[in-house]
Amino acid sequence: MSKVTVEVKNNTLVLPTDAIEQLGWGESTKLSIKKDNGTAVLRPQELTEEDIADIACTYLVEYVGDATAVTKPIWKDGKWHMKVILSYQPETVVGHLTFTADGQLIETDSDSPAKMKGISL
Numbered sequence: 588m589s590k591v592t593v594e595v596k597n598n599t600l601v602l603p604t605d606a607i608e609q610l611g612w613g614e615s616t617k618l619s620i621k622k623d624n625g626t627a628v629l630r631p632q633e634l635t636e637e638d639i640a641d642i643a644c645t646y647l648v649e650y651v652g653d654a655t656a657v658t659k660p661i662w663k664d665g666k667w668h669m670k671v672i673l674s675y676q677p678e679t680v681v682g683h684l685t686f687t688a689d690g691q692l693i694e695t696d697s698d699s700p701a702k703m704k705g706i707s708l
Contacts, residue, residue, distance in 0.1 A: 591603065616689055617631070617634065617638075617690070618630065631688070632689065634667075634688065636659065636660050639686055640659070640660055643657045643669060643686065644657060647671065651671070654673055654675060656677070657672070657684065660686075665688065666685050666693065668683065668684075670682075671684060
């Protein structure tokens with residue numbers, strides 16, 4: 588993608604869907620806009636520990652079940668890492684999740700929902 592035209596309508600910045608997909612931004616991606624010498628720079632906003640924990644819990648409820656929770660996210664090697672535990676038995680680790688700085692799940696570094704549910708394939 589070399590150039591994208593955007594539009595401001597009703598005080599809302601409108602980006603074409605195909606541009607959003609090409610950039611790899613998901614539904615929960617937060618963006619920051621910075622004006623720099625007359626140029627607007629739009630980039631994914633790095634999320635806080637709390638933001639990442641919320642995204643992880645939403646993922647778990649949707650794909651694993653509501654009996655799971657996450658430990659405090661740890662920022663290491665440019666990624667967010669956390670353990671997945673049973674909410675009613677916090678000492679029981681059932682898996683691990685890894686996210687990018689902007690909140691995208693890194694599937695190759697995370698355990699699958701099936702593994703966290705204890706399902707052998």
